[in-house]
Amino acid sequence: LKGGIVDFNPCLKHKLIRKTVREFAENEIRPIAAEIDHNARFPEEIMQKMRGLNYFGLQAPREMGGAGLDSISYAIVVEELSRVAAGVGLCITVHNSVAVYPLLQFGTPEQKKRLLPGLISGERIGAFCLTEANAGSDAGGVETLALKQEDGYVINGAKIFVTNGGVCGLALIFAVTDPDKRGRQASVLIVEKEREGFQRGRDRGP
Numbered sequence: 001l002k003g004g005i006v007d008f009n010p011c012l013k014h015k016l017i018r019k020t021v022r023e024f025a026e027n028e029i030r031p032i033a034a035e036i037d038h039n040a041r042f043p044e045e046i047m048q049k050m051r052g053l054n055y056f057g058l059q060a061p062r063e064m065g066g067a068g069l070d071s072i073s074y075a076i077v078v079e080e081l082s083r084v085a086a087g088v089g090l091c092i093t094v095h096n097s098v099a100v101y102p103l104l105q106f107g108t109p110e111q112k113k114r115l116l117p118g119l120i121s122g123e124r125i126g127a128f129c130l131t132e133a134n135a136g137s138d139a140g141g142v143e144t145l146a147l148k149q150e151d152g153y154v155i156n157g158a159k160i161f162v163t164n165g166g167v168c169g170l171a172l173i174f175a176v177t178d179p180d181k182r183g184r185q186a187s188v189l190i191v192e193k194e195r196e197g198f199q200r201g202r203d204r205g206p
């Protein structure tokens, strides 16, 4: 606020972030942007550079190895990546917003300790698995079932349109955990790619 008026001008920090990310996107991503879209290829060579530059922990706290960005800076990063390659922007925003963020906000201390370092470093790419053939906007229509067993849950179902689905190391999966309850109680289950029976779809690029 400046004299009671909202100042929409970016501050020096935000200008610097835009400049830095724009340079990265123009120099590193632009040369292959058309090719990765054309071939529906996941650009692992770019991701490797992005891991080193903290793109996988944009809003995670610095003490956890993240970049600790504020929300405006985060939006600028996604905007600048998407300006050059929308798929790369989507990969990064899905990973940060609907994999790292919910774990940071709602994970148990044990889940955070075990799972966040790999996500923040980008060693594991996160995916958010809600949509199904019969459930899109209507999230209450999810048909995937997660039935409780003595030692965990058995999940049965298939998801579609999952960003990072073909390359994810960790998936947050929406499933109905109590089909008899009114409103069919749904939960989000954290599944690492090594879990028995877990199958990723074909890598269709970012």
Ligand SMILES: Cc1cc2nc3c(=O)[nH]c(=O)nc-3n(C[C@H](O)[C@H](O)[C@H](O)COP(=O)(O)OP(=O)(O)OC[C@H]3O[C@@H](n4cnc5c(N)ncnc54)[C@H](O)[C@@H]3O)c2cc1C
Pocket (backbone or CB within 6 Å): 090, 094, 127, 128, 129, 130, 131, 135, 136, 137, 138, 160, 161, 162, 163, 164
């Ligand atoms: C680029 C991209 C990335 C995506 N990434 C993910 C992901 O990472 N994880 C994931 O789970 N999903 C992902 N999705 C899927 C996305 O979340 C769904 O496509 C979305 O929820 C809509 O569902 P649907 O495609 O089944 O369409 P529908 O729900 O069938 O909707 C079709 C049309 O009907 C309209 N409509 C629906 N319900 C109503 C209503 N009650 N009243 C009026 N109109 C209505 C909608 O506005 C739309 O125009 C992604 C989609 C895209 C395009």
